[in-house]
Each structure stands twice: as C-alpha cells, then as structure tokens.
Amino acid sequence: MQLKVEKLTHIYSEGLPFESLAMTDVSFTMEQGEFAALIGHTGSGKSTLIQHINGLLKPTSGHVYLDGVDVNEKSPEARALRRRIGLVFQYPEYQLFEETVLKDVCFGPKNLGLSEEEAEEVSREALALVGITGEKLERSPFNLSGGEKRRVAIAGVLAMDPELLILDEPTAGLDPRGHAEILDAVRRIREKKNMSIIMVSHNMDDVASLADRVLVLEDGRLIMDGSPREIFARGEELRAIGLEIPSAKDFMEKLAKMPALKEKGLEIDDGAITIDEAQEEILKLFGSKA
Numbered sequence: 001m002q003l004k005v006e007k008l009t010h011i012y013s014e015g016l017p018f019e020s021l022a023m024t025d026v027s028f029t030m031e032q033g034e035f036a037a038l039i040g041h042t043g044s045g046k047s048t049l050i051q052h053i054n055g056l057l058k059p060t061s062g063h064v065y066l067d068g069v070d071v072n073e074k075s076p077e078a079r080a081l082r083r084r085i086g087l088v089f090q091y092p093e094y095q096l097f098e099e100t101v102l103k104d105v106c107f108g109p110k111n112l113g114l115s116e117e118e119a120e121e122v123s124r125e126a127l128a129l130v131g132i133t134g135e136k137l138e139r140s141p142f143n144l145s146g147g148e149k150r151r152v153a154i155a156g157v158l159a160m161d162p163e164l165l166i167l168d169e170p171t172a173g174l175d176p177r178g179h180a181e182i183l184d185a186v187r188r189i190r191e192k193k194n195m196s197i198i199m200v201s202h203n204m205d206d207v208a209s210l211a212d213r214v215l216v217l218e219d220g221r222l223i224m225d226g227s228p229r230e231i232f233a234r235g236e237e238l239r240a241i242g243l244e245i246p247s248a249k250d251f252m253e254k255l256a257k258m259p260a261l262k263e264k265g266l267e268i269d270d271g272a273i274t275i276d277e278a279q280e281e282i283l284k285l286f287g288s289k290a
C-alpha cells in the first residue's frame with residue numbers, strides 16, 4: 001500500500017497548560033515494498049509519527065492517507081486499511097500474556113476471524129520467520145530469553161499479515177546476540193514477505209545495511225529524506241543533531257584523510273557505508289578482487 005503523510009502536526013494535550021508540540025508539518029510518501037529507517041535523537045518525534053500511521057494518535061492538523069484513504073475516516077474502508085498496518089511498539093515483550101508462545105501469536109489472527117487451525121498455521125509460519133521453532137512453541141513466553149521474547153512479539157504482529165510493518169526500536173536494550181537475531185529476523189521478513197517496513201533505530205550500522213531510505217527527524221520536523229548514502233554523506237549535520245554515522249563510513253572518512261595515503265598518491269572514495277562496501281574499496285587500493 002501507499003502511505004502518504006501530509007503536513008502532519010501533533011500537539012500533545014492541546015489547550016492545557018502542559019501542551020507540547022511534538023510534530024510540525026511532516027510530509028512524505030512511501031510506496032509499497034520500501035524499507036525506510038526512521039532516525040532522530042530521543043524526543044525528536046519518532047514514536048509520535050509512527051502512532052499516527054494506524055490512527056492510534058490523531059493529527060492536530062494534517063493527514064495520513066493509506067492508498068489515498070484518510071486513516072482517520074470513520075468508514076469501514078479506513079478501518080480495514082488501519083488493520084493492514086502492523087505496529088510493533090518499543091519493548092513489545094511486555095505485552096506477551098498467553099500460556100504458550102504459539103497461543104500468544106495466535107491471539108491476533110484469531111481476533112481477525114481466522115479459525116483455530118488457520119491461526120496456528122499462520123502463527124507457525126510467522127514464528128519460523130523470526131527464528132522460533134520446535135519445542136519453543138509450547139513453552140511459556142516468560143521462559144524465553146529477552147531477544148526470543150521480542151521475536152515472539154514481532155511474530156504476533158507478523159501473523160496478522162500486515163502490508164506495512166512498523167518496528168519501534170526493535171533492538172533496544174538487547175545484548176549483541178539478541179540484537180543480531182532481531183536483525184536476521186528483519187532481513188528474513190524483508191526477503192520472504194512483500195511488506196513495506198519502517199524501522200526506528202539508533203544503530204546506524206543497522207540502518208546502512210538494511211534500509212533503502214532514511215528519514216531524519218529533529219525536534220518534530222522531517223529534516224532529511226534520502227538514500228542511506230545520501231544521508232550518511234552529511235555526517236557533520238547528523239553529528240550536530242546528536243546522531244552518528246555508520247562505523248564503516250567513519251573509518252573510511254578517517255582513512256581517506258590519512259597523509260600517508262596522499263603521499264603515496266593513493267585516492268580512496270570514502271562513500272562506503274557498510275563493511276562490505278568498505279572492504280571492496282580497500283581491495284581496490286591493493287589492485288585485487290574480493
């Protein structure tokens with residue numbers, strides 16, 4: 001589906017003494033199949049923005065359209081479209097509640113009207129996609145590792161077969177292994193499902209390796225929108241708003257500035273944003289192939 005956000009402004013507690021302007025005049029369009037990363041400092045409005053996409057928050061002004069229909073319309077059509085949005089909140093594992101992993105994931109599809117059998121089938125598939133299989137399906141979700149719990153929660157949303165999957169900081173607070181497993185899961189979802197994805201992230205290495213578009217929020221405004229290469233070429237501006245650039249890009253920029261290289265007459269392109277791209281560029285220096 002196509003997502004169109006138009007001049008979205010949001011004021012929390014409007015009219016009250018503690019009202020706060022969280023989003024100002026944000027506009028962008030996303031086509032089916034895109035993978036966008038949403039980045040920005042804490043408090044920049046990332047969570048506020050994504051909660052407008054399924055109508056959980058209402059714009060103070062502006063609109064959100066799904067396939068041309070305003071999500072906040074009170075029509076059956078708008079309601080059906082809102083259901084096509086799969087929103088995975090931050091720390092979604094706190095919302096697990098059923099006796100077993102499989103039952104927990106089945107809850108959503110059953111609510112959508114699927115039979116017990118159908119619900120189990122789509123739930124097993126969703127769990128496999130996030131790497132949860134075998135006896136783990138019959139375990140209590142509370143007896144899993146932090147990363148596993150989080151993947152079960154993601155499967156719960158996947159099982160409802162959304163067209164647009166939104167993940168709010170899906171790796172927050174996980175150890176390196178839990179983090180890597182979430183990324184693998186996101187990669188598999190990307191490969192196997194024709195879903196659009198919006199991922200909120202603070203990890204620029206993840207953004208560089210996964211996204212094909214980056215949206216940058218600062219103080220409730222969308223200040224950049226482009227490919228990862230375009231956005232990460234603007235390191236100075238990103239640092240000024242408290243954001244990093246991918247570690248590979250940082251390394252290549254430092255390498256390109258080394259006097260020793262210049263003295264030898266070696267030119268290096270510092271545009272690489274992933275380890276793979278950096279490796280390719282460095283091998284070029286040696287005149288060899290990977």
Ligand SMILES: Nc1ncnc2c1ncn2[C@@H]1O[C@H](COP(=O)(O)OP(=O)(O)O)[C@@H](O)[C@H]1O
Nearest residue numbers: 012020022040041042043044045046047048049
């Ligand atoms: N429920 C709320 N009530 C009032 N202000 C809020 C609420 N939620 C968020 N805010 C404020 O809105 C701004 C954006 O917050 P948020 O969307 O959570 O940012 P992010 O997800 O990028 O950290 C912040 O200034 C935050 O304090």
Ligand SMILES: [Mg+2]
Nearest residue numbers: 046047048168
């Ligand atoms: Mg947030």
